[in-house]
Amino acid sequence: MKELICPYAWDCGQKFEPQEMSKYDYNFLQSATEKKMKSMFLHCPRCSRRFLFDTVEWKTTNFGYDDPTEKEVEKESKNTQELIAILEKTKIEIPILYFNYLISNKFKSEVIIFKGQDKFRLYNLEELCETVNIDGNFCLRILELKGYAKSLEEIFMEENTEEFSLSELSKCLSIGCENESILFIDYRDKNSLWIFNPDGGDIEPTKMTLNKIVKRK
Numbered sequence: 001m002k003e004l005i006c007p008y009a010w011d012c013g014q015k016f017e018p019q020e021m022s023k024y025d026y027n028f029l030q031s032a033t034e035k036k037m038k039s040m041f042l043h044c045p046r047c048s049r050r051f052l053f054d055t056v057e058w059k060t061t062n063f064g065y066d067d068p069t070e071k072e073v074e075k076e077s078k079n080t081q082e083l084i085a086i087l088e089k090t091k092i093e094i095p096i097l098y099f100n101y102l103i104s105n106k107f108k109s110e111v112i113i114f115k116g117q118d119k120f121r122l123y124n125l126e127e128l129c130e131t132v133n134i135d136g137n138f139c140l141r142i143l144e145l146k147g148y149a150k151s152l153e154e155i156f157m158e159e160n161t162e163e164f165s166l167s168e169l170s171k172c173l174s175i176g177c178e179n180e181s182i183l184f185i186d187y188r189d190k191n192s193l194w195i196f197n198p199d200g201g202d203i204e205p206t207k208m209t210l211n212k213i214v215k216r217k
Helices: 023-034 080-089 096-102 141-156 210-215
Strands: 040-043 050-054 059-062 120-122 131-134 137-140 173-178 181-185 192-197 202-209
Touching: 023 040, 096 210, 120 181, 131 141, 137 141, 141 173, 141 181, 202 210
Parallel strands: none
Antiparallel strands: 040 050, 050 059, 120 173, 131 137, 173 181, 181 192, 192 202
16 A cells, blocks of 8 residues: 555654554554545654655545634524524424523533543533534534444444444434544433544443533532
């Protein structure tokens, strides 16, 4: 396979051989190349950042990191009614207890999920309604697990994970993150919270719930 180039030219931008990546990324690239995948996530072995890769054009693309040398353009914020309209159009129902918390002045963006570990950041309502690109699948951030589930099914041809089938995972709502790990609501009880790790597709339970998040001081 040909060499790749890190897309983060402002402080890395180095060339590297596929074999220099982690074993997981290298095996993933081999499988994706055979299937001619147009969109997948890999990590630069030099700066460790995640990037999008097209195996057909053999092209790397920046994903999730902004060039600090470029001037930021302020995004126009949407009001609550506009955001509610977006959710209704997509037929998304956030549990009412948590939705009321999201639009209240009691909303706190940080939450401890595991003691002694980094805090997770909760998305605000506007962030939940932003469109994101998950392995070439465009969706609202709150539905990003649907994009990941689709990619896992295409790559591994498997329907089940240990705790959720991929169809079940796709129905769960994302509400926060820590680094690349995603905090999500179990759609089956609309209260318990789980962690999804995109790199390996692993899912782990937490002792945190929506009720606990809303009631914390």
